[in-house]
Every structure is written in C-alpha cells, then in structure tokens.
Amino acid sequence: MSILNTSNENFDVIVVGGGHAGCEAAITTARQGLSTALFTLNLDRIAWQPCNPAVGGPAKSQLVHEVDALGGVIGKLADSTAVQKRILNASRGPAVRALRMQTDKRLYSRKMLELLQNTPNLSLREAMVTDLEIDVKSPSNLSNLNPENTEIGCIRGIKTYFGSNYFAKAVILTTGTFLGGKIWIGNQSMPAGRAGEQAAEGLTEALHKLGFQIDRLKTGTPARVDRRSIDLESLEEQPSDAIDRFFSFDPDSWNCGEQISCHITRTTAATHQLIKDNLHLTPIYGGFINSKGPRYCPSIEDKIVRFADKESHQIFLEPEGRNTPEIYVQGFSTGLPERLQLNLLQTLPGLQNCVMLRPAYAVEYDYLPATQLLPSLQTKKIKGLFCAGQLNGTTGYEEAAAQGLVAGINAAQLINDKKEVEFSREESYIGTMIDDLISKDLREPYRVLTSRSEYRLVLRGDNADRRLTPLGYELGLIDKRRWEIYQAKLKALESEKNRLEHQRIKSNDPIALEIERDTCAPIKDSITLANLLRRPGMHAEDLVRYKLMDNSLPVAVKEGAEIDIKYSGYLKRQQSQINQLKRQSKRLLPEKLNYNDITTLSREAREKLNECRPQSLGHAAQLPGVSQADLNALLVWLKIQSLKTVKNQNMKKPKLKSEDQMSTNSWR
Numbered sequence: 001m002s003i004l005n006t007s008n009e010n011f012d013v014i015v016v017g018g019g020h021a022g023c024e025a026a027i028t029t030a031r032q033g034l035s036t037a038l039f040t041l042n043l044d045r046i047a048w049q050p051c052n053p054a055v056g057g058p059a060k061s062q063l064v065h066e067v068d069a070l071g072g073v074i075g076k077l078a079d080s081t082a083v084q085k086r087i088l089n090a091s092r093g094p095a096v097r098a099l100r101m102q103t104d105k106r107l108y109s110r111k112m113l114e115l116l117q118n119t120p121n122l123s124l125r126e127a128m129v130t131d132l133e134i135d136v137k138s139p140s141n142l143s144n145l146n147p148e149n150t151e152i153g154c155i156r157g158i159k160t161y162f163g164s165n166y167f168a169k170a171v172i173l174t175t176g177t178f179l180g181g182k183i184w185i186g187n188q189s190m191p192a193g194r195a196g197e198q199a200a201e202g203l204t205e206a207l208h209k210l211g212f213q214i215d216r217l218k219t220g221t222p223a224r225v226d227r228r229s230i231d232l233e234s235l236e237e238q239p240s241d242a243i244d245r246f247f248s249f250d251p252d253s254w255n256c257g258e259q260i261s262c263h264i265t266r267t268t269a270a271t272h273q274l275i276k277d278n279l280h281l282t283p284i285y286g287g288f289i290n291s292k293g294p295r296y297c298p299s300i301e302d303k304i305v306r307f308a309d310k311e312s313h314q315i316f317l318e319p320e321g322r323n324t325p326e327i328y329v330q331g332f333s334t335g336l337p338e339r340l341q342l343n344l345l346q347t348l349p350g351l352q353n354c355v356m357l358r359p360a361y362a363v364e365y366d367y368l369p370a371t372q373l374l375p376s377l378q379t380k381k382i383k384g385l386f387c388a389g390q391l392n393g394t395t396g397y398e399e400a401a402a403q404g405l406v407a408g409i410n411a412a413q414l415i416n417d418k419k420e421v422e423f424s425r426e427e428s429y430i431g432t433m434i435d436d437l438i439s440k441d442l443r444e445p446y447r448v449l450t451s452r453s454e455y456r457l458v459l460r461g462d463n464a465d466r467r468l469t470p471l472g473y474e475l476g477l478i479d480k481r482r483w484e485i486y487q488a489k490l491k492a493l494e495s496e497k498n499r500l501e502h503q504r505i506k507s508n509d510p511i512a513l514e515i516e517r518d519t520c521a522p523i524k525d526s527i528t529l530a531n532l533l534r535r536p537g538m539h540a541e542d543l544v545r546y547k548l549m550d551n552s553l554p555v556a557v558k559e560g561a562e563i564d565i566k567y568s569g570y571l572k573r574q575q576s577q578i579n580q581l582k583r584q585s586k587r588l589l590p591e592k593l594n595y596n597d598i599t600t601l602s603r604e605a606r607e608k609l610n611e612c613r614p615q616s617l618g619h620a621a622q623l624p625g626v627s628q629a630d631l632n633a634l635l636v637w638l639k640i641q642s643l644k645t646v647k648n649q650n651m652k653k654p655k656l657k658s659e660d661q662m663s664t665n666s667w668r
C-alpha cells in the first residue's frame, strides 16, 4: 500500500501570496462566484506594509481611487485605518493633487484578514508554494526555453513545500519580495523575504524551467525608532489636513478616528560626514550587490552622493499606528552596518537620544520582467498563469493592489470564457501602468507617476468612479447599493453643473459688487456662475462663501463641478498635444544631441536618452523612464531650435518669399 502525500483539493483559482496584490486578486475572483484559495507564507502577515504604512501620494492616490471605483478594497481599508491624512500638491492643479494616508499598520493587516475570512468562496491556506503543475502542449518546447514567448501549455495547479498538490483553472502569482529574497545590512546578508520572514524557495526555479526570464531588483526600508525617545516638542509638527477626504467612493468605509501628527527633522553636517566616511560599508557602494533599487525612494547615502551640493535633506517622522510607539523615519533608508545606524540617527535634531527599535535594511529579490505578460497580466507562455504586484517589477502597495485586481478580473474572465478586460492608457492609471510594464524593458522598480500619463488631466482621483464604476458594475464587482450611490452622485453633479452654467448674477447685485471688490475683476452686465468659476483663483469654496453654492452639497459634487467646469478648456489642449506627438513620432532626433542640455527633461529621461540615443521621437517614446511630459518637452525644445535655425538663416540670406518661409518651418 502506498501512502499518498498529495491533497486533491480543487479550486477555480489559486492565488499565491497574501500581500496587497494577492488580497485584491483573491477577493475579486471570490466575489465573482469562483472558488478561490489564497496561499501565503504567514497568515499573521496578511497585507503587511513592510515599508512605510502610507497609502496614496501623487499618482498612487489616483490608482487607489481607480481600484475602489472598480470594487477593490485598498481604498476602503486605508480610509478605515488612517491615522494621518494629507492633501499633497494642494496648491497645484487637480491632475497632480493627491491624497496620502498614514495608516495603522497592524489594524490594516487585521482588517484585511477579517475581510478575507468573511468573503464567501474564499479559503485561506498557510503554506509555501514551490512548484507549478502545467499541462505542456509539447515537452520539446520546454527544453529550448522558448524565447519567443509563445504559449507552451496551460496551468493545472501548484505544489507546496511539504508535498501537497492543489488544482485550479487559474493561478495568480503575487510573491512580492520573497522569491530568492535576501536581506542586507551593511555587508551582512541572510535569506529572507523581508525582516523576520523566510524567503520563498522553488518557484524561481520552476519559472526558469518553463523558460521565463527572471531578474533581480532590490528595495530598502529605514530604521524604526521609539517615539518616547524623540524630543518631538523641538520639532516642526505636521498635523492632518484632510480629515474629510477619503479614497473610497463608498461612504460606508469612511472613518474619522483620532488623528496623529507627523514631525519633521533634517539631516545635519554630521549626518553627511558619517555617511561619506562609511560609504564603502554599504552593500551598493561597497559592491556587495548591484541590483537596481527604486529611483524615487533613494537611500540617504544615494541622496548625499547624487545631490552633493545639498546641505540638508528633510526627514519625516511618521507614526506606524495608534497603539505602538514605533516611528518610521521617512527618507532615511540606509545600507550602513547596524552598529553605525544608531549613531547616524542620533545626528538628526530631536533624535539625539533616540532608541532604535529596528534597523534599516535592504532586500534583493527575483522578479519576472512583465514584457512576458499580456495586457490581462496572464503570462504569454502558460495559459491560466497570471502574475501581479512586486513580482512584475513594480514597487508600492497601490501598484500591487491595482495589478491584483486586474489579474483577478481576467482570471475570472478566462474561467468564464469571456473576453479579457484590457485597461487603456486613456481611461486609467491602471492601463498606463500595465502598458508601461508590458511594453518597456524597465530594469528598475517601477512606480506610477503623474508624468507617466499623457492623459493626466483626465485621470484624476475625483472622476475615477465616472471612468471605471460602470465597468465594475458590469463585472459584478460593484453591487446594487454602490451603483445607486454612484447614480445619485452623477445626478447631483450634473444638476449642479447645469445650475452653474445657467444661473447668472447681475453686475448691480450686491454679491457681484462684493466679488468685484475682493477680486479686482469687473463684472460687465451679468455673468454665469460657471464663468465666474472659470476665473483664475475662483473656487467652489469661494462660491460657498458668497452663498452662490450650497455648502451642504457633498464635497465630491462641489469639487467635481468646479473641476469639470474649470478644466474643459485644458482637456482640449491636452488632446491636441497628444495628437501632435502622434503626428511627430517619425521626426528624427539630432545625432549628437546632448540631452543634459535640455533642462526641461526629467533627470531620468536625460539619463535614458543619452544612454540609448533614439533615432526618432517615436523611438524615444518606447524608452522606459521617458514620459509623455518628457516627449512634450523634447518637442518644444526641437521647435525652439528649429525656429532659431530659421532665424539665423534669415539673418544671413536675402529675404525669402512667403512660400519658401512656409517650407523651412519643417517641424510642423
């Protein structure tokens, strides 16, 4: 008699990973009625935030609104666990304005676990998944590693470390920083997915065997210090400034619990000196590792080396929750050895006597370059195998959650024999991110940025529901109650916009006189409230102040009406810029151009353009790190150069006839 050590559990969908991508993916498929199992290494670390427990920020907040608009959960959880909320870029336009919430890390994780446990059709399993079960079309395809990325088989299930098999029609891998994970402090390392958690074994080899390309990236996190050992009184306080703001369009998750302030300190000459003296002891500068880390979350030593002329850098002290003294030292991640880290922290004003609870560390991990995926996030090689989150080369909870949702939606579509759902760049940051991931060879951790979108005036947080909730409803992810909330908002918004377009105030009205006095802008005869709102510096809150708008309207209606009315002109301009870029894609770029001379380009774009030297504007558009904003800047620069050349020629030559003049203006 043989003893079988295999389980024969069958599911529709298996999700590997209980991080931000895995949770969204599993909830999405379960809500669509599919039996789903989520496997994770440690059920007590569900949706863990190993870095800063903050959700949102520029472009990331738009992603969170989008996930919520489609029925995802990250926004609701952030809303219900926020300990500090701020509006970033408040004085700038709504395209770049962003909500950022510091959440209670442990509460966030606990609430996500409860949500998973109470979601029908969803089972949780604690285990390490080490292999994939595949039905291979032809075994010979496996041996040549199939560089063409064509389909070689379909998924059947997974195997765990202790030998159990589980079967499913779709498998979604969301393994985060755990595949081949190795953490580093100074020149010391140990295998781990993140501090205190084992690395995942087996899956990298399984993916390799199937011919997938796997590469390595790294990320890092700063030290945590004990709040009680910091002289907070001596530091600048940063209180919440957005208590009435939320990520979710569903008021049911809104919670305005007690808010906690953050504090600000700065690096000093002593900080910089200590780092310069010990740079060789860090894993990157000491040459112990060479994988790329996130460009937009540099370590403190990177900042000091790259911006050598800067005397000081701002450091934020952020609480990790209401019931913990742990403070996250934002902007201060380091690869210095543990023995130097306390000395380094104590160079910061207010932290002279601080107690370090956890040291800063870096983690190196395997990722699967997402050029091997379809827009549905299904792998090109294995039907039914999807990948999402940090595994695809992204960084951030929001990016992971959004991909988890997309993978979940498409796994369900596949199983239900329905067409995959593709998100376009025009309609969402989700689409922008996926398009960037699958079409560009990124080679460094990817995070969303507003500058990555050519449609950023359209892709705002306030209208994410108008862009995506109908799709969420169609997919069954938005229930009837949410749909009614959405319909009511639309109705209120349209009615308010209509009122603003039609209601006029006359120049002799006492309010008009008051507005003239306050703004020094005359009102001739009469003006509609919409045209008043279109004036620079005039906002919905001003109309409320002049009693021209009902203050009891929901914030979303007041602000939504303002943005729609104010930005209609800009939207047309944005579209014409996009059209112009498309028309100019074949335009050749000068061979000897030094991109460092074009200061309107981002630093990343200058670096990539100098390195790759694209032939045309179209080629430049394909490069990772070159955003639409950079392409616009390049186009403007070329136009200026072309005008300068024409001007110089005109100065040298006798006067041209008007037709000749037209033809020299060749950039059009």
Ligand SMILES: Cc1cc2nc3c(=O)[nH]c(=O)nc-3n(C[C@H](O)[C@H](O)[C@H](O)COP(=O)(O)OP(=O)(O)OC[C@H]3O[C@@H](n4cnc5c(N)ncnc54)[C@H](O)[C@@H]3O)c2cc1C
Pocket: 016, 017, 018, 019, 020, 021, 022, 039, 040, 041, 042, 045, 046, 047, 048, 049, 050, 051, 052, 127, 128, 129, 130, 174, 175, 176, 177, 178, 179, 193, 194, 200, 201, 203, 219, 220, 221, 294, 297, 361, 362, 363, 388, 389, 390, 391, 394, 395, 396, 397, 400, 447
């Ligand atoms: C040290 C550190 C620093 C970071 N710094 C930043 C930063 O500065 N900025 C930023 O935006 N983001 C940062 N991040 C990244 C952020 O944590 C991730 O982007 C985000 O958590 C990714 O979500 P995910 O769901 O893809 O993966 P994770 O949240 O990592 O979740 C992965 C899940 O998969 C499970 N798992 C893995 N392998 C297996 C397996 N074989 N079998 C079963 N379960 C498995 C794990 O148990 C875990 O639950 C940092 C992460 C770390 C670890």
